[in-house]
Amino acid sequence: MKHGIELRAAHVRYGPLEALHGISLAAPTAAVTVLLGRNGSGRTTALRALAGTAPLTTGTVVWDGIDVTRQTPRARAAAGLCLVPDRQAVFAALGVAENLRLAAPDGDIAPALDAYPELRPLLARRAGTLSGGEQRMLAVSRALLCRARVVLVDEPAQGMSSGVAARTYALLSGLDACVVLAEQRLPPGLRPSGPGGATVLVYELGRGAVVFRGEAGEVTPSG
Template structure:
């Protein structure tokens, strides 16, 4: 699928006090938080995305728009190191990471909320969150997703689809990411929760 089938929508955060007050992690910098150039990736002999270029600066939110099968998930997976790109470069805060294992890319401050949630179904909500923690604020996650606090001792397998999505997002936030990638983040969420999530992204 050619890269032109992906539309990059850039949303720049307004320089207001409220915007700056809720920065999740990191500091202001002139370096792009993420710089992707000429990214080509796929599965075996099948090329899913070709020559994708994306830049994300500090304080920016960027949405990839495209129809089903356009390559949005593949692009995010390649950036995060879940699949190895066949060409192109990926830089996080100026550090080249293309082709590195996903755990090394995560150490650069990237966290991915994957499509399909992929929580640990045999672990409790609290265990899912604390297992991922790298200095994250459990109270902040519970404040954003109140149902998770009430179900902290429940196994992941007992959660509804929407609750599992909340848990997947909360788990990513527990890593205090400098760069947060979310694949279909509003899937299964109630409109009120979607609005709260949008407010969080805008911060």
């Protein structure tokens, strides 16, 4: 595959519970990889394992051909990895504008406001006072600003309207980065819509194991 980020034979334990049972998955650069599964399937743990916030019991994390298993989450972030968790993804006590400026390396928050003009009238508000959908817009826009090489997002469109969700998937698909999303179902915005669209790879997880791998076009709408 083109260089990107991988889990190889990854096991993760939370105390006596093994959440990942030796899974392997590869997310190439300049593509969107979707980890599908119900709650408890291991998709969020797999995302956290890639970021380093869920340390592996055994196995390896490989990024652009280099073993980064022992790198801390901070080191991975400094190297260009951005994780957007499903909860507590923004600095709740800070204002919306402050959240955006912290993510922008040059302080220019205009791209975030172009992506989500809904945030413009909210710039002076504290992030913790926003609705769930507004917080997800803010969290994803921070990921857009940081110019990461790897973007990991857990349920990016949670709480968003269908129109804003479709825009979010288009924005993530258009990034010049390795994008990995964790979802319960394959979103309509990531299904094949004709030539020239982003490549979308799918791994379905069940009880900590990979039960399906393929392309988005192979996943049934109910999947």
